[in-house]
Amino acid sequence: MTEPTREKSHQAYQRAQQLMPGGVNSAARAFGAVGGEPIVFEQGQGAYLQDIDGNRYIDYIGSWGPMILGHQFEAVKEAVHQAVERGTSFGAPTLAENELAELIIAAVPSVEMVRLVNSGTEATMSAIRVARGFTGRDKVIKFAGNYHGHVDSLLVSAGSAAATLSVPNSPGVTEGTTRDTLVLNYNDCQQLETTFAEQGDQIAAVILEPVCGNMGVVTPTPEFLSALRQLTTQAGAVLIFDEVMCGFRVAFSGAQSLWGVTPDMTTMGKIVGGGLPLGAFGGRRDIMQHVLPAGKVFQAGTLSGNPIATAAGIAMLTSLRDQPPYDALEQSSRKLAEGLTDACRTAGIEHCLNRVGSMMTLFFQDGPVVDWESAARSDVDRFARFFWGMIEQGVYLPCSQFEALFVSTEHSAADIDATIEAARQVVTTLK
Numbered sequence: 001m002t003e004p005t006r007e008k009s010h011q012a013y014q015r016a017q018q019l020m021p022g023g024v025n026s027a028a029r030a031f032g033a034v035g036g037e038p039i040v041f042e043q044g045q046g047a048y049l050q051d052i053d054g055n056r057y058i059d060y061i062g063s064w065g066p067m068i069l070g071h072q073f074e075a076v077k078e079a080v081h082q083a084v085e086r087g088t089s090f091g092a093p094t095l096a097e098n099e100l101a102e103l104i105i106a107a108v109p110s111v112e113m114v115r116l117v118n119s120g121t122e123a124t125m126s127a128i129r130v131a132r133g134f135t136g137r138d139k140v141i142k143f144a145g146n147y148h149g150h151v152d153s154l155l156v157s158a159g160s161a162a163a164t165l166s167v168p169n170s171p172g173v174t175e176g177t178t179r180d181t182l183v184l185n186y187n188d189c190q191q192l193e194t195t196f197a198e199q200g201d202q203i204a205a206v207i208l209e210p211v212c213g214n215m216g217v218v219t220p221t222p223e224f225l226s227a228l229r230q231l232t233t234q235a236g237a238v239l240i241f242d243e244v245m246c247g248f249r250v251a252f253s254g255a256q257s258l259w260g261v262t263p264d265m266t267t268m269g270k271i272v273g274g275g276l277p278l279g280a281f282g283g284r285r286d287i288m289q290h291v292l293p294a295g296k297v298f299q300a301g302t303l304s305g306n307p308i309a310t311a312a313g314i315a316m317l318t319s320l321r322d323q324p325p326y327d328a329l330e331q332s333s334r335k336l337a338e339g340l341t342d343a344c345r346t347a348g349i350e351h352c353l354n355r356v357g358s359m360m361t362l363f364f365q366d367g368p369v370v371d372w373e374s375a376a377r378s379d380v381d382r383f384a385r386f387f388w389g390m391i392e393q394g395v396y397l398p399c400s401q402f403e404a405l406f407v408s409t410e411h412s413a414a415d416i417d418a419t420i421e422a423a424r425q426v427v428t429t430l431k
């Protein structure tokens with residue numbers, strides 16, 4: 001196989017770095033964790049992406065989640081075309097907003113009322129504000145390794161076991177902003193109990209990814225989930241499931257339906273917008289009634305409920321509801337997971353594969369990976385070599401060990417086989 005050239009990508013990226021910080025519009029795209037230059041794309045179709053040099057890749061990022069039905073899914077494309085013909089933004093109510101709200105409320109057990117926003121970040125930021133307004137309390141618990149967008153108060157992960165003072169992850173985030181954020185360890189029931197025993201009456205909300213994808217895929221234990229539900233209920237704190245990634249992905253009704261635990265609020269993004277900028281937060285009616293103008297917690301947005309984005313979201317959710325792809329996704333994803341695991345085993349490479357449905361992570365370590373501390377033990381240099389080896393084989397994986405890979409309905413048996421065969425070759429070079 002001849003080495004693919006990415007000369008045009010290289011040129012475009014050189015130029016981009018003069019125009020945008022780091023040459024990108026989202027830090028996650030810059031290949032910081034694997035080294036080298038990001039690839040510049042011009043087209044996506046089904047399970048494939050094509051870069052501007054004409055190279056084709058089997059895409060396992062899927063726009064970081066939204067493309068569960070593949071690129072250019074016909075019903076979404078059609079809905080967007082039709083919406084464009086009616087006007088791109090009114091800043092006034094539309095019927096489509098009712099329709100998408102009804103779809104979300106019918107799908108997600110915890111959601112009795114919803115508000116549409118423009119991104120996952122907006123959804124979590126607003127949910128936190130509502131929880132604080134509703135409870136009249138300040139403190140928020142989050143878990144190390146969970147990502148909730150670039151909300152100031154949530155940009156802390158403080159890898160240490162201690163639930164002491166949180167240190168901001170980023171310059172520009174003040175200590176004042178994060179003072180009320182407590183960072184605990186995922187799956188640590190004891191620490192959660194202690195924290196609630198000591199400060200339960202000050203805690204406004206607990207927010208978590210109920211299937212975590214942002215430290216690589218990590219699942220909550222049943223004990224952890226029931227402790228979360230019980231302790232927040234007892235203390236009168238709001239339990240928020242951040243389902244921006246796993247919502248409509250691990251099941252149509254989200255992780256909360258898989259685990260049988262109903263939170264008080266849910267945040268959504270990614271799939272819910274069908275590939276357009278749209279997020280949502282919702283929950284119990286009595287809580288949501290605190291949002292302006294029904295209540296006093298401020299929330300607004302010029303482009304919120306945008307007609308093009310809502311059209312895409314409606315088409316996406318309708319399709320997922322009427323032709324559920326989840327059994328098929330489970331089968332192809334299981335096959336991929338088994339193939340990747342077997343490739344590593346055969347080559348004698350330490351590995352631990354975590355998966356829920358069509359989201360998975362192959363960690364380069366023996367595992368188990370149950371929280372941030374254990375995830376961080378992975379061999380990230382080996383991952384970087386694996387990533388670039390797979391690129392050369394025409395497989396585009398998430399560019400960090402601590403991200404989830406996504407399978408879409410468009411990944412055929414042949415695509416999965418080709419991916420496994422590529423992995424077999426690449427892992428033999430990783431010793």
Ligand SMILES: *Cc1c(COP(=O)(O)O)cnc(C)c1O
Nearest residue numbers: 119120121147148149244245269
């Ligand atoms: C992607 C993500 C976000 C942020 O969503 P954006 O649309 O990127 O702002 C928040 N929470 C989780 C769990 C996510 O995966």
